[in-house]
Amino acid sequence: DAGVTQSPTHLIKTRGQQVTLRCSPKSGHDTVSWYQQALGQGPQFIFQYYEEEERQRGNFPDRFSGHQFPNYSSELNVNALLLGDSALYLCASSTGTTDTQYFGPGTRLTVL
Amino acid sequence: QKEVEQDPGPLSVPEGAIVSLNCTYSNSAFQYFMWYRQYSRKGPELLMYTYSSGNKEDGRFTAQVDKSSKYISLFIRDSQPSDSATYLCATGSGGSNYKLTFGKGTLLTVNP
Numbered sequence: 001d002a003g004v005t006q007s008p009t010h011l012i013k014t015r016g017q018q019v020t021l022r023c024s025p026k027s028g029h030d031t032v033s034w035y036q037q038a039l040g041q042g043p044q045f046i047f048q049y050y051e052e053e054e055r056q057r058g059n060f061p062d063r064f065s066g067h068q069f070p071n072y073s074s075e076l077n078v079n080a081l082l083l084g085d086s087a088l089y090l091c092a093s094s095t096g097t098t099d100t101q102y103f104g105p106g107t108r109l110t111v112l
Numbered sequence: 113q114k115e116v117e118q119d120p121g122p123l124s125v126p127e128g129a130i131v132s133l134n135c136t137y138s139n140s141a142f143q144y145f146m147w148y149r150q151y152s153r154k155g156p157e158l159l160m161y162t163y164s165s166g167n168k169e170d171g172r173f174t175a176q177v178d179k180s181s182k183y184i185s186l187f188i189r190d191s192q193p194s195d196s197a198t199y200l201c202a203t204g205s206g207g208s209n210y211k212l213t214f215g216k217g218t219l220l221t222v223n224p
Contacts, residue, residue, distance in 0.1 A: 004155075006155075031210075033210070033211070033212075035212075040120070040216070040217075041216055041217075042116075042118070042200055042202075042214030042215050042216050042217055043156070043200075043212075043214050044214075045211035045212065045213070048210045048211065055210065056208075056209070056210050056211060058211060088153075090155055090156070092212075099144050099161075099163075099204055099206060100146075100158065100161055101158075101212060102158060103148070103155040103156045103157070103158075104155050105154055105155045106154070106155045108153070
């Protein structure tokens with residue numbers, strides 16, 4: 001049973017560029033949440049997608065946007081990258097009716 | 113005041129020791145509580161899930177929640193070098209609030 005998968009593993013971008021990160025949820029899960037984890041910090045909630053809609057958003061600017069596809073996979077897009085966007089981006093999957101979230105391995109984004 | 117406070121450590125113990133990890137939280141709306149283990153440069157792995165107050169045991173791990181004092185704990189018995197990781201506490205409110213709120217994590221090293 002495949003767990004949560006994310007791609008790419010690592011990414012290096014320069015300030016001002018745009019990036020797209022991808023996530024496939026655990027089999028049987030229909031809900032995807034995205035978190036940002038800065039070095040030495042706990043994950044911070046960005047947003048959650050369910051039924052192809054964003055149903056909750058954390059305190060992140062509009063530069064952060066997402067999408068969920070009919071197969072429940074999801075993308076996180078970040079525009080106009082800043083140095084402070086350098087972090088581990090984590091995807092977590094769950095079902096629409098449960099609280100338990102399972103995390104993928106993350107994508108490490110470095111902005112130069 | 114952060115919603116979830118966790119002593120970042122680091123914590124270093126000898127193999128076989130009992131480890132106690134703790135978090136406090138400020139939001140009375142939090143209803144469920146989780147502990148995740150995160151190895152270096154990996155995604156968080158769910159260890160324990162507890163709903164409301166009480167204890168839950170799984171092998172060498174015991175999670176405790178005291179909602180009256182807003183205090184959550186994870187105990188690890190007979191600690192092993194493979195337990196060396198960062199331990200993150202997380203809380204959630206449930207209902208229509210789907211996000212998890214994390215502590216900063218405690219870095220644990222178990223020495224052989």
